[in-house]
Amino acid sequence: MKTNKTRLSDKCLFYLFIFIISAIPLSCNILNIDNIPTSAERGTKYKIILKDDSGYMTTLFGSNLVRNAEIMIKSNMQGTEYNLTTDSNGVAEVSGIISDDYLVTANRKMLPGEMKIINGVSRGDIKLTNTNERIIRLGPAIGNEVTIHMEMVIGSSPIVISEIYACGPPGSGLYYHDKYVEVYNQTDTVQYLDGLLVVEVFANYSLGIRYGNDPDYVHSKNIWKFPGSGKDYPINPGQFVVCAEDAIDHRINAPNSVDLSHADFEFYKDDAPDVDNPNVPNMLRVYQPYGNDWLIGGEGDALVISNCPSDSIIPSGDQFLIPIKSVLDGVEYLKDPTRLDLKIMNSAIDAGATGSIQFYTGKSMERKSSTITPRRILKDDNNSSVDFDILEHPTPDKYH
């Protein structure tokens, strides 16, 4: 009996121990009040009001309020998405949400018939969108109304960045030469890559300087361009094009990596001991005074493609400036994509960030599809927090 009692009390102590251990993180969570929505804020009803700066709505409806617009808001902290539609007063309401910064995408497709009334031309590729005011804060301290301004934009970019692979493969030490950026033609016509710039956005981390607030220019110290002088390098409708750091079969050195020996283009740094696959045309270095190869961050960075002629970029100290108006597409990735305060790219190009990928995990960032018929169109709301998925393995030259 004594033995049993001892066993019993040992068991009780054991369970008590387990209970205490498991209660510690629980109590830590409870104390982390910032993350727990109060019932007061959950009960608040927020009004999001859309106003049109283009004049279209006033022409059509006698008021600049934007009716029948689709709004997607996404909680930065929790990732929860809410889809809303504005009423005839340009208002969408949302309630039951926590205080947070929200990424906002507001779109109002203009119908061909509406465009016919506005300027006599019936076309279906025009929309109103929130080019600014891409991140809003909702919470009791801010009031319960937010106004967002909409501008007219024509379609989305014909060529978009469809994938960025940058972290390096697993199981091969510090191997990271298999990075690539992939672009995609999502139109139904042939486009040309000739002369387009691939630009890494610069931030001076050692001095804590980011240039994302510059409303006019992307700052860069790493600028490359596609070869060709006009129509030498077509990209067909629905075609993916891979620009590899090195166009070799990386599986020879890193078994879990990818074969990039058939990549479409290769970054070849002619002033460095870089490899040059003679069968793969080289990306031309416009400016990258450092390093032995094209280099982008493994866990965080930002890339844009621009149609600015390479002789029109503007020197500025040890950097060059690329007009934001020339940017076709841009993607930012962060080690922690919720830390939008650490963004280095202007939020008009990319309001959010993808990422959350650790070094040497072989993971890749792929733009989502918004539709696949009659052809694949990729999601491009200029917000990588909602436009991208993380893949377990890279998919050079194709969709996952």
Ligand SMILES: [Ca+2]
């Ligand atoms: Ca190279």
Ligand SMILES: [Ca+2]
């Ligand atoms: Ca080559």
Ligand SMILES: [Ca+2]
């Ligand atoms: Ca791909």
